[in-house]
Amino acid sequence: MATDDRHDVTRSVAPTGRLPDDHVIVICGATGDLARRKLLPGLFHLARAGLLPTRYRIVGSAPAADSVGDEEFREQARQAVDRFGRAAPEGPQWQAFEEALSFGAADPGDPAPLLAAVREAERAVGGSPRRLFHLAVPPVAFGSVVKMLGATGLAEGARVIVEKPFGTDLASARVLNDTLHAVFDESRVFRIDHFLGKESVDNILALRFANGLFEPVWNREHISHVQIDVPESIDIQGRAGFFEGTGTFRDMIVTHLFQLLGFVAMEPPSALDARSLREEKDKVFRSLRPLDPAQVVRGQYEGYRNEPGVAPASDTETFAALRVEIDNWRWAGVPFYLRSGKALAEGRHMVTLTFRQPPLRMFRAAAHDSAAARSDTLAIDFDDPGRITARFLAKEPGPEMRLGTAEMVFDYAGSFAQDHALEAYEHLILEAMLGDQSLFTSADGINRLWEVSEPLLKDPPPVEPYTPGSWGPESIQRLVRPHHWYLPDGR
CATH class of the missing domain: 3.30.360.10 (Dihydrodipicolinate Reductase; domain 2)
Known part of the structure; x- marks a missing residue:
């Protein structure tokens, strides 16, 4: 019987002893290209490798105009993993991962569907799971998403992964960091650079x-x-x-x-x-x-x-x-x-x-x-x-x-x-869940790089x-x- 050789990549992967706490992971921009190519396939690979928390849920989110239902989001995830993942979306491991997926739309003026989806995911996990938000959104939407997370209380105690660009000059970088720090203190900010x-x-x-x-x-x-x-x-x-x-x-x-x-x-x-x-x-x-x-x-x-x-x-x-x-x-x-x-x-x-x-x-x-x-x-x-x-x-x-x-x-x-071996995004998402900022950039470092670039x-x-x-x-x-x-x- 023919087999999919992508299974061989992770068959022997075992946990490293550093498992994250139970988590609800929220992908803001879950219907976009980054989520399709990297985030959803990467999270499934972490699940197969035994490196996701013992109990977890993954909530996709996007503006209401791009909203999908839970089943449609799971199908989109299956297609993403099938095309870009290192393991085929099948078997008990895929079934468990798929069941952990749900979706909640969020507009700045109407975050209720996302709130409901996160609360339901937390109930399913049980206890007091951590929240991790991955902002896979265009720069123009960054500020409104961060403010929405702060206004709804979703940011309380949560960590946030921020995609580049981290500004375009010193002034814009400072504004970006001020926006972040109004909601998240620096210890909870993970500016991701896949390199x-x-x-x-x-x-x-x-x-x-x-x-x-x-x-x-x-x-x-x-x-x-x-x-x-x-x-x-x-x-x-x-x-x-x-x-x-x-x-x-x-x-x-x-x-x-x-x-x-x-x-x-x-x-x-x-x-x-x-x-x-x-x-x-x-x-x-x-x-x-x-x-x-x-x-x-x-x-x-x-x-x-x-x-x-x-x-x-x-x-x-x-x-x-x-x-x-x-x-x-x-x-x-x-x-x-x-x-x-x-x-x-x-x-x-x-x-x-x-x-x-x-x-x-x-x-x-x-x-x-x-x-x-x-x-x-x-x-x-x-x-x-x-x-x-x-x-x-x-x-x-x-x-x-x-x-x-x-x-x-x-x-x-x-x-x-x-x-x-983990791909870069997989490695960094795992480190963010563990709260380890070693491979993430700091606000002071970013500001200094823009400062020396000014001339x-x-x-x-x-x-x-x-x-x-x-x-x-x-x-x-x-x-x-x-x-x-x-x-x-x-x-």
């Missing part, structure tokens, strides 16, 4: 702080420069309505790449707990120099202005590369190069640390070799499941002292069984055209000189 839920981000912490081989050299004395590179091969995929008002810098650099920089550059925390990790990451942000527009390249792929909904003279960047500097003892004088963009040659997720050359270079011939110029690197590929590659020079076989580039590779998929936002350089399928505008070579971009040559 930080990847296994490889945790692996950066393990690599640094669990190994005496690396931490002693993780500083300006030994590291020449750092690159954080997240090129995307896809274009804007018809999302001009969102992208025209955002651009790559706001969408990717502030939200994702700066957060990765915080983990790469932080000082050793006093403990691996949320407070210590966030404090050290925020210290990095406080040490960032304000961005210099002269050290930024903004690009726009050829054909972008022909996309439906894009202004004919649009100056929105689909590509951004910049040099960032950190004024602290560990990193003074070490440039961090960040790059991300649409319609590039490949989709990759890389952090690369390049080490300084030895003070006495005996093998001078290697200095002119392009491969040698990209040796002495530690490259962390944080695309799931990820790998770590150390590149160095070694003697080639033969009578002459001739050097060649060698590699040592740690492949996450080949080294560990993947039965316990660029006020005086951005003009966009430069680049060919789709390339690595961006040619001027990025000037930005990184005298160094080289690890991609595309450093595989």
